[in-house]
Amino acid sequence: MTQLALRRVSHVLGGGAALQSIDLEIASGEPIAVLGPSGAGKSTLLRLLAGLDAPSQGEVWADNRLLSRTGRVLVPPHERRISMVFQDLALWPNLSALDNVRLGLARSPLSKQDRRTRALAMLALCRLEPLAARLPAALSGGEQQRVALARALAPEPDWLLLDEPFSSLDPMLRDQLVAEVRVLAAEQHATVVFVTHELADAVALTQRAAVLDHGRLIEAGTWETLRAAPKSAFSRRLAR
């Protein structure tokens, strides 16, 4: 995939509109931040891209392939070459760090031995090899984040969706992890779609941004264009 696109996408959650008529194109190799206050529809947008939900209206495309349309997911999540790190990380608590990453390679054509080797390599890349046998509960918050990241990157996805995974961490650890994600995603050739409301993290990790508010797309573009003609509180802060 070289481009993901949302076309006139709306989504209703619990009787209210979570997204309203969104048009957005995300090019491969151009990491993008999705910014907005709580309840703006950022996580909903990620879930629609991943195929975890079908849009109430509109279409989701990848290049010339229709992934989802109104009320239907046409291409299931695991066929989209998309990985995702959730806000609560969603690590499987009864599996070790190694098994969390290894089971994430379920669809890989690699042999059983090669999957183990690949999982260990990903853990090593995330500086977690000595902790491979530990259960998630025995890891610190930062280590758990890195296990989730290793699991997401192990299948070599084209797209890495991050749903505010650093929100519960202290600022120093967050800066460190943001830097690590940038390097790891580049090494694995995965384009990051980063949902956050932390402007500094977004600027450090991505080249472009889309700003949502109350389910509407307020503005989108590179950091330079947003800074030049700010339309939202986020870009005005950026301009300052």
Place this chain on the structure above:
Amino acid sequence: MLSCLDLEQPGRWRVLLIGSVALLVSTPTLLLFRRGMQGDLLGELAWGNALESSLGLAAGVAGASFLLGWPLGSAAALYRFPARGLLLIMTSLPLLMPSLLLALGWSALSLATGLPPRGWLDGYVGCLVSFVASGLALVTLTALAAASAIPENQREAARLFGGERALLRNALRSSLAPTALAALLAGILTLSDPAPGQIFSQRTAAGAILESFAARNDLVLASRQSAALALAALSLSLPLLLASARGLALLTFARSPLNTSLRSVAPASATTTIGFLCVTTLLMLPAAGLTLPLWHAPSTSLAGAFEAAFARASDTALDSLGYALAAGALSAGLALALAAAAGRSARLQGAVLALSVFLLAIPAAAPALGLASLAAAAPPWADPVLRGALMVGVALGLRFLPVAALLMLRAWSSTAPGWFEVAALHGISLRAFAGSILLPALAPGLLLSVALVGLLAASDVVTVLLLHPPGRPSLALSIFTVMANAPEATVAALCVVYGAAAGALVAAIAGRARALNRT
């Protein structure tokens, strides 16, 4: 074919699955209703004074259990007190014991210490004290579970607002609805149990049904009486249930914070300790009464009594275990299906909760007689199945499905939606996900369901009495059938053997649960 993601998303299969299980478990009762409705049902409502007496007893048990169990369970959710774990286990034990053990114990104690002609406990009061221990256990545990769901920050907020009194008021308010329903259920459960009535010479509806079926051999009359009793029980429970099912589901199955800290507040802890000691006395007194005939027996007849008890226990052990395991496995399997179908939808969880209370409210004799009438109408080649030992296990499994269903709904609520969604993103098959992640996470709930339903099935008398193949009773049924004729020491020895076996099983389950919690 379902995928991991389907288990997290709405779908028509959920309603279909819950509907199918509901139909399956209600079929025996519907069969009975079909047969029972053919007669003069309203006329049956007035059979003797049995129904009136049973309803009075149910009201007494519900009221007493509620008044004691509601504050105790709510306080136990907030405060640490000496021997908390032990007292809670002791309080819950009567739920797993046949009521006839408690009734026999109270009766023996009353005869040994009381006034002539039959001691100070007889009739209504005897039945009430025999039933109230299990009612109290049900209500206390429900209040405990409901008040435990109050998050730590809400507890602190209540303390800041008005101290311990405000916190306790808040806990009592939170646990009121589920506890009231549990008390009602405790009352309704007494309607289907004939044992204490028989022991204390109190005419009850369940006793009358048993008499119609076992003594008069009149299946039609027993069916009509069961249908009338079931209608009475349902008309009492359904209005409250329908009004509160969804709210109860939200309260009971929400992902509640685990390990909320308990405070040691001296006055509250002391009051709670005293309360629980009083409650456990309701168990200890009949336990002492049960062993009285053994103390008074000469050593030679004591040895003979235990020899006879062990012989009877070993004769019935295999069948008791078989009925219990079949019931546990069936109910845990069906409960897992119900929990998967209900998922995280409060509406569907409420539907399963309503089904559970409906099933518990139906007297045990009703589905058993439904199956008996099915067996009577079926061709002879179906006898090995419909009149075999497996049918007893099936009937017991369906009877106690509500217990397993509640445990599995709770276990399912402890899983995180993200587990399923990550599995879907990585293309993990449902089979691999279930084997590696889901079933290990649900294992404690499944194990507990099999064990609890097994114990309840082992203590059941009515279903086994109505359905067991000739010569293959369970141990509890053996005690029930010999209690009137066998020497007192033999009956006491049988009860002690039963209590020891059940206690060993409970200890083993508690040990296993602790080990699972550690891992």
